[in-house]
Amino acid sequence: MxxxxxxxxxxxxxxxxxxxxxxxxxxxxxxxxxxxxxxxxxxxxxxxxxxxxxxxxxxxxxxxxxxxxxxxxxxxxxxxxxxxxxxxxxxxxxxxxxxxxxxxxxxxxxxxxxxxxxxxxxxxxxxxxxxxxxxAQSYGWRIYADFLVGAGHSRIAVAADPSVYWASGTRILRDHLAPRGGTLIELDAGTLAPTALCDALVDHHATALLLLVGHPEPAVSIVRAVRRDRRVARTLIGAPAGQPEFTQWATLLGDEAAAIPFLRYLPxxxxxxxxxxxxxxxxxxxxxxxxxxxxxxxxxxxxxxxxxxxxxxxxxxxxxxxxxxxxxxxxxxxxxREPGIGVWQWTWPPVQVVDRDPAEPGRFRVLHTG
Structure with missing residues (x-):
């Protein structure tokens, strides 16, 4: 074209x-x-x-x-x-x-x-x-795991809803993090209220929490709870599936929408x-x-x-x-054709890990590229 x-x-x-x-x-x-x-x-x-x-x-x-x-x-x-x-x-x-x-x-x-x-x-x-x-999820989410390790995170919690997609993402992260010294802690977002998730982050000494959950809920409520709990306020919140990409995220969360790394497929x-x-x-x-x-x-x-x-x-x-x-x-x-993928696949689109700039939430910062 x-x-x-x-x-x-x-x-x-x-x-x-x-x-x-x-x-x-x-x-x-x-x-x-x-x-x-x-x-x-x-x-x-x-x-x-x-x-x-x-x-x-x-x-x-x-x-x-x-x-x-x-x-x-x-x-x-x-x-x-x-x-x-x-x-x-x-x-x-x-x-x-x-x-x-x-x-x-x-x-x-x-x-x-x-x-x-x-x-x-x-x-x-x-x-x-x-x-x-x-x-493919295995390609992009491994790049995200590399970003976490490079940023110094070795105890990483995931708050996950039940779904084939979220279960696949959890497995990819665990398999990629383990050889690099990372530990993945699974928290059930379907049974734990946001405040209980904060308690679990403290108990497990997690330095990062990944949102493998639906948008806007429970993702928005979890972000608010973590941001407002002094015990875990410095915990990195991540959203590899890309929830912060869209303007509704910033509209709902305001200043709390920033500094949440996610995957974006742009050069x-x-x-x-x-x-x-x-x-x-x-x-x-x-x-x-x-x-x-x-x-x-x-x-x-x-x-x-x-x-x-x-x-x-x-x-x-x-x-x-x-x-x-x-x-x-x-x-x-x-x-x-890629191993383990049964369809014709573009190998590969560009992959970035980005977040919204706390100083200017409408602007994205590139944190890592694949």
């Missing part, structure tokens, strides 16, 4: 549209803000492709379905979109939802480019039909394409775009290249993943 804006003289699109199904969490209990950013990126990408002439003169039509973080709803949406004749599926933020959608898409022979979900086991078995832009400096898209996304969202918005745009960049180069039938799209070489907003995108 070009690093310059589409030429104003591009031929208008004509003929039947090429339909792409988009799975996005837009209502609760889904993470609505993440869904809004993902959809903004997808729609910007589609607009630019169509302004540049579409796919051999045919416009892309984005057919959006709200998953609301519900795997069953996502599966029903995949069935509906398959019947409507979409050439491919795109999107989804929540890992457990994306996993359900990927399994159904694979069974139906429908190619799926997952934008944002990171769970390693996106499918139970290897498939040629599914590809992913977000880094330290955007290139010309990334900078241009960043500006366009900021105008659409009326706020700073998150890395999730970039993932949405890059999803369309890849699909448009595939549809132009290999055709719009589903089999051709699914066969094209190993031949992708597309300039995205965060670097060149290529897919490969």
């Amino acid at each position: 070009s690093t310059s804006p589409p030429p104003p003289s591009a031929e208008p699109t004509a003929g039947p549209s090429v339909r792409i199904g988009a799975l996005v969490p837009l209502t609760r209990p889904g993470w609505i803000e993440a869904g809004r950013h993902l959809l903004a990126g997808l729609r910007l990408g589609v607009r630019e492709v169509n302004d540049a002439g579409g796919i051999a003169g045919r416009p892309i039509e984005l057919v959006v379905r709200d998953t609301a973080a519900d795997p069953r709803r996502a599966v029903a949406a995949v069935d509906e979109l398959a019947r409507q004749g979409v050439a491919a599926l795109a999107g989804e933020y929540h890992s457990v939802v994306a996993r359900a959608a990927a399994a159904r898409a694979d069974a139906l022979g429908l190619p799926f480019l997952c934008s944002s979900a990171v769970l390693d086991a996106l499918t139970d078995r290897p498939t040629e039909r599914v590809a992913r832009l977000a880094p 330290e400096r955007l290139g010309p394409l990334g900078a241009r898209v960043e500006t366009a996304l900021r105008e659409r969202l009326a706020e700073a775009p998150s890395f999730v918005a970039h993932e949405g745009y890059d999803t369309v960049a890849v699909l448009a290249d595939v549809l132009r180069s290999h055709g719009t039938d589903r089999a051709s799209v699914a066969e094209s993943w190993p031949r992708v070489a597309v300039e995205g907003t965060r670097g060149q995108i290529r897919f490969s």
Whole structure:
């Protein structure tokens, strides 16, 4: 995809549209803000492709379905979109939802480019039909563990809700920290009130607490409790899943939102394409775009290249993943097969550990890069 804006003289699109199904969490209990950013990126990408002439003169039509973080709803949406004749599926933020959608898409022979979900086991078995832009959880969360060790933390507590995603993250952290002298202490956020979590931090002499819990609750209540308890006020609070990325976090927590490191999938400096898209996304969202918005745009960049180069039938799209070489907003995108990951994977998107600057909570500080 070009690093310059589409030429104003591009031929208008004509003929039947090429339909792409988009799975996005837009209502609760889904993470609505993440869904809004993902959809903004997808729609910007589609607009630019169509302004540049579409796919051999045919416009892309984005057919959006709200998953609301519900795997069953996502599966029903995949069935509906398959019947409507979409050439491919795109999107989804929540890992457990994306996993359900990927399994159904694979069974139906429908190619799926997952934008944002990171769970390693996106499918139970290897498939040629599914590809992913977000880094696998095992890759990004190991980088986060390296950051913790480098910052001098060896006794690390996790407050975790029950879920496949959080359990996977806990296992990755434990396995990576143990050889480096780190101890992981598991605390059940489902049974311990925030004040009891503070007591446990004292009892275990933990110097860091990682929030592997839902947003806004119980994450916000836990942050407030830790920040206001003098015994543990100096404890590092971390959120590897990225809750502090979005403005709602800062709105709810105010000054207490700062200095909570999280994973963000952006380079330290955007290139010309990334900078241009960043500006366009900021105008659409009326706020700073998150890395999730970039993932949405890059999803369309890849699909448009595939549809132009290999055709719009589903089999051709699914066969094209190993031949992708597309300039995205965060670097060149290529897919490969990685051990333990059953889908075609971009190896690797840039990974940062960042936090909100206490002196200026609207600004992010880069603490560590992978």
